[in-house]
Amino acid sequence: xxxxxxxxxxxxxxxxxxxxxxxxxxxxxxxxxxxxxxxxxxxxxxxxxxxxxxxxxxxxxxxxxxxxxxxxxxxxxxxxxxxxxxxxxxxxxxxxxxxxxxxxxxxxx
Amino acid sequence: xxxxxxxxxxxxxxxxxxxxxxxxxxxxxxxxxxxxxxxxxxxxxxxxxxxxxxxxxxxxxxxxxxxxxxxxxxxxxxxxxxxxxxxxxxxxxxxxxxxxxxxxxxxxxxxxx
Numbered sequence: 001x002x003x004x005x006x007x008x009x010x011x012x013x014x015x016x017x018x019x020x021x022x023x024x025x026x027x028x029x030x031x032x033x034x035x036x037x038x039x040x041x042x043x044x045x046x047x048x049x050x051x052x053x054x055x056x057x058x059x060x061x062x063x064x065x066x067x068x069x070x071x072x073x074x075x076x077x078x079x080x081x082x083x084x085x086x087x088x089x090x091x092x093x094x095x096x097x098x099x100x101x102x103x104x105x106x107x108x109x
Numbered sequence: 110x111x112x113x114x115x116x117x118x119x120x121x122x123x124x125x126x127x128x129x130x131x132x133x134x135x136x137x138x139x140x141x142x143x144x145x146x147x148x149x150x151x152x153x154x155x156x157x158x159x160x161x162x163x164x165x166x167x168x169x170x171x172x173x174x175x176x177x178x179x180x181x182x183x184x185x186x187x188x189x190x191x192x193x194x195x196x197x198x199x200x201x202x203x204x205x206x207x208x209x210x211x212x213x214x215x216x217x218x219x220x221x222x
Binding site: 030031033035045050088090095096098099 | 140144151152203209
């Protein structure tokens with residue numbers, strides 16, 4: 001079974017709007033990571049947040065982590081058509097990185 | 110710096126055939142992993158390695174073998190291909206494993222007929 005579950009499974013927004021994706025997980029983690037996958041391509045690492053961190057920023061990305069609720073959120077601000085992709089959260093609980101099912105984001109120009 | 114290189118990019122196998130998916134990284138990463146991704150789903154871990162000579166099973170190891178004789182290479186072998194193994198396979202590597210992001214290859218799309 002997968003450790004992380006993303007919500008929503010699909011999201012469609014207009015260019016310029018913000019996109020928020022949520023991830024819930026089941027067990028204790030060392031860190032949580034977010035990846036982007038463009039159609040037919042490999043995954044690209046976006047951002048990593050450690051278990052002792054609550055919020056992290058990278059450009060237009062903002063990630064929060066609530067270990068008490070075992071949940072994380074990824075916020076993409078001022079979205080662009082080029083942000084259209086699938087986004088996956090992944091939890092690192094040791095030697096294994098476990099992925100959720102992903103959120104498919106479509107940004108309409 | 111090539112990163113993670115996977116070969117082949119596409120492969121069609123007949124049921125019962127065996128083959129090896131190649132994965133090589135040039136970043137001197139200790140950790141390497143194999144995942145499979147089925148349509149509309151996330152990635153599931155097949156096998157992983159924390160260093161040369163050390164391998165372990167992931168979530169879905171049945172039907173697959175791995176070896177790690179060098180730091181650079183982590184081949185995945187399908188012993189007797191089955192239609193259920195039709196999938197896209199990704200290799201990934203990471204430095205130290207914890208608190209570092211993973212670098213992924215571009216994938217191998219495998220179809221078993």
